[in-house]
Each structure stands twice: as C-alpha cells, then as structure tokens.
Amino acid sequence: MATLAGTQLDKYDMLEEVGHGGMAVVYRGRDRVLDREVAIKVLHPHLSDRVESRERLHREALAVAKLRHENILEIFDYSGPGVAESYIVTEFIHGPTLRQWLDDGYVPRPAIAALVVHRLALALAQAHKAGIVHRDIKPENVMIRREDGCVKLMDFGIAQILDSQKLTMTGQLIGSPAYMAPELINGRPLDARTDLFSLGILLYQLATGELPFFGRNPHEVLNRIADGNYPAPSTVCPLCDGELEAIIDKALASNPDDRYQSTDALAKRLEEYLQEITVEPVAGELREYFRGPSDYLAQLDARVSTALMGHAERAAREGLHARAIRLLDRVLELDRDNKQARAMLSRLRVRARRMRHVLVGGAGLG
Known part of the structure; x- marks a missing residue:
C-alpha cells in the first residue's frame, strides 16, 4: 500500500x-x-x-x-x-505503548501493576457509565505519555455500545485471545464485567511479568481461560503478595457474578491496597516511575519494605504470627539484607516451633 x-x-x-x-x-x-x-x-x-x-x-x-x-x-x-x-x-501521544514498555526490560512490581490498572479501571468506569464495553483491553491498546507518565486507553474499534440494537454479538470471535473473558469465548451476554476480567489479566501480567493464560496456540489459551486454569500469581513472582493475589483472583473469576461488579469497585480496592503499602494512587507516582524506573523502584522497594515491616510488627504484637511471618517474607524478597526482618522472622519461627511442640505434647497427654 x-x-x-x-x-x-x-x-x-x-x-x-x-x-x-x-x-x-x-x-x-x-x-x-x-x-x-x-x-x-x-x-x-x-x-x-x-x-x-x-x-x-x-x-x-x-x-x-x-x-x-x-x-x-x-x-x-x-x-x-x-x-x-x-x-x-x-x-498525538509522544511515548510507547504498554506492550513496548513490557518488552523493553520491564521489572514486575505489584505496586506498579496496581497503579497502572487503577488508572485504567477509572477510565473504563467512565466508558461503562456511558454504556460502552471496550472488549479489547491489552497492552497494545494502552499508550504511555512520556512527559508525565499518563496512561491512555485507546482503540475502541470493537467496542460494544450496549444501548445500540445494531451492535449485538455475532458468532465472530473478535479480540486478542490471551486477554479475553470466558463470556467472549462462550458467546454469553457481555457487560462491564467483561472488561474487568481483561483488566485482571493485565494486573496479573504487570504484577508477575507473565500472562495467566498461555498455550502453544490460541486454542489452548482459550481452553485455559474457559476452564479458569492459571498459576497462582505468588508462585510466578514471590513479590506478589496475598492481598494483591486475592484482588487478581476475584477479577479473574470465571463467573461474572463472582467478580467485582464494577471497575469502580476494582479501582477502590486497588486504592486500599496501594495505601496499605504507602503508595498513593495518584498520577504523580506513575510520572516518577516512567521518568526513571530504576531510581523509582529503588525508593519504592525501600518505602514498601518499611511499610511491610510496620505491618509485621503490629501483627506480631496482636498474636497474628502467621501473618507476621508472611509479611516478613515479603520484606526479605525486597531487601535480602534486612537484619531487623531476619531477626524478627527467626524469633517468630522459634516461637512457632515451640507452640507446635506444646500442642503435640498436650495431644499426647490427652
């Protein structure tokens, strides 16, 4: 041409x-x-x-x-x-697509995943309130504006306008297999929760560096999506904690009724998650990240490590030793040389072993 x-x-x-x-x-x-x-x-x-x-x-x-x-x-x-x-x-956006960013040495971080998907969830909430389902959420359809790190959702080419009688579903499968919701594959009715599933896939990918649903060909990928079969995020990337894993699992529920019921609800839960690790869900965080990823991640890891250490100490004081141990494991994933975390983890594990011995001894006496 x-x-x-x-x-x-x-x-x-x-x-x-x-x-x-x-x-x-x-x-x-x-x-x-x-x-x-x-x-x-x-x-x-x-x-x-x-x-x-x-x-x-x-x-x-x-x-x-x-x-x-x-x-x-x-x-x-x-x-x-x-x-x-x-x-x-x-x-016109000066900057790469999210796909280009992922392919150019992206280092997975749960906080970055939550920040990006939070912004996209807010954008989709606006679309859904206007009766529009995007249907093709994927990294290729997200631009990153270089000057300020603003992420921009684009390409509504296969969007479905829900109040239009002319735009009902046909038997044609349109979209990107790796990011499709089960209802797109099975021909069931679509609504805003269809986009929410695709956001869950993107959240998983940004948090772990891998796609949840994969295979040797599109048919295998679609089968895995239909079956709801994917590795737990924490087994793919140890930095992916239980809180974010629970958010991802809810977003990726095969039954739309088991997902968050709106992208607003997903955005709110991501805000809560980010605030727990002292990251504000504001545009300024992404601006600093996209301007200098290495420097930003270094200070982010230190900030998150400090927050997690505080949560672990509080959990230990409240007798929630299993939670404290999980939090300390996350601290050490970020900072292997954290002596305070290692010492506290050692004490908690000794205490846990003693408790097990006491329980076993008590059972024997019974």
Whole structure:
C-alpha cells in the first residue's frame, strides 16, 4: 500500500507513518487550521469498501466521542462513513505503548501493576457509565505519555455500545485471545464485567511479568481461560503478595457474578491496597516511575519494605504470627539484607516451633 506520508488529507498534513495494524495505518499529522499535532488513523484502502470495516471505524468514533477522561485517548475529528479515505483524528501521544514498555526490560512490581490498572479501571468506569464495553483491553491498546507518565486507553474499534440494537454479538470471535473473558469465548451476554476480567489479566501480567493464560496456540489459551486454569500469581513472582493475589483472583473469576461488579469497585480496592503499602494512587507516582524506573523502584522497594515491616510488627504484637511471618517474607524478597526482618522472622519461627511442640505434647497427654 502506498504511504500517505508527505501528502495532505483534507485539512491535515500527513507528516510520517508511526504505526499500522490489520485495520488501519496511523500517521503523525498536523491540523493546518488549528495548528496542532494530531494522530490520524486511516482505514486500509482494501477495507474501505467493506461495510463491516467502515462500521468498526464509525463505532470507534461514536464510542470515544462520548467520553472525556484523562486516561482515554481524546478524539478530535472523524471523516464520516461515506468517504474514500475513512479516518479518525485523535490527540498525538509522544511515548510507547504498554506492550513496548513490557518488552523493553520491564521489572514486575505489584505496586506498579496496581497503579497502572487503577488508572485504567477509572477510565473504563467512565466508558461503562456511558454504556460502552471496550472488549479489547491489552497492552497494545494502552499508550504511555512520556512527559508525565499518563496512561491512555485507546482503540475502541470493537467496542460494544450496549444501548445500540445494531451492535449485538455475532458468532465472530473478535479480540486478542490471551486477554479475553470466558463470556467472549462462550458467546454469553457481555457487560462491564467483561472488561474487568481483561483488566485482571493485565494486573496479573504487570504484577508477575507473565500472562495467566498461555498455550502453544490460541486454542489452548482459550481452553485455559474457559476452564479458569492459571498459576497462582505468588508462585510466578514471590513479590506478589496475598492481598494483591486475592484482588487478581476475584477479577479473574470465571463467573461474572463472582467478580467485582464494577471497575469502580476494582479501582477502590486497588486504592486500599496501594495505601496499605504507602503508595498513593495518584498520577504523580506513575510520572516518577516512567521518568526513571530504576531510581523509582529503588525508593519504592525501600518505602514498601518499611511499610511491610510496620505491618509485621503490629501483627506480631496482636498474636497474628502467621501473618507476621508472611509479611516478613515479603520484606526479605525486597531487601535480602534486612537484619531487623531476619531477626524478627527467626524469633517468630522459634516461637512457632515451640507452640507446635506444646500442642503435640498436650495431644499426647490427652
């Protein structure tokens, strides 16, 4: 296909091609009227004659035009459905996709996972209140704005507008297999909890560095999703604690009724989790992380370690020794040389062994 770079499309200068996929090519462009940089997503010419392709682009334009949220890519313009070159114009984001970030040496951290998914959950809550289910949550559809670390959800191309009679489900399986909810596979009705399952997959991936559902081919992956079969996050990454593991498990429940019932509810639980480890669920945390991951993670680990140490001491005072031991194990995953944690852990384990001996001896006397 001939590139449009260096040409003009209506009031837009097409400056350079910056990405492409099966549906469209994305260009960095300039709006000559408003004198601003934009992204222009142009439908492939061989798809322009297909009703379903034009409808998909039209659906994306309708969906995003309804939404105003700092974590959703803003739409500026749309060509309309009946033109030779079908396109959407959006804000231009300088920065990588989350997929590119993951592939470029990402170091898994539960706190980073919670921060990113918290922002996306808030964005999706806005979409769901407008009656829109995204249906294709995945790292490729999240941009990271380099200047401030703002994450932007994009590509509503297969979104379902729930109040539209024209956009009911068909037998066609659309989306990315590794991030699909069971109801997408089984053809059951969709609602906001479908996106919530996909967020659970993303949360698992960011927390552990691995996908929960995997296989040698898409068929195997889909079977694992349908069966609800995935390794416990803590077995994949020891830094993934029981609290976050419980959040992930609830988000990944096979039955939608067993999941969080809204992305607002998931966002609230992630806020609580982050505050427990002294990380504020605010945009500034992600800004500092994306600006300098190594430096940020060093201070994050120290901060979280201190918070966990405090929780462990409180648990020990309250006689919750098993919880204290779990917390100390997490401290040592972050800081192997923490002498205070090692000493406290040793004392608690000695005490636990003594208690077991007392219980065994008491049972023998009985």
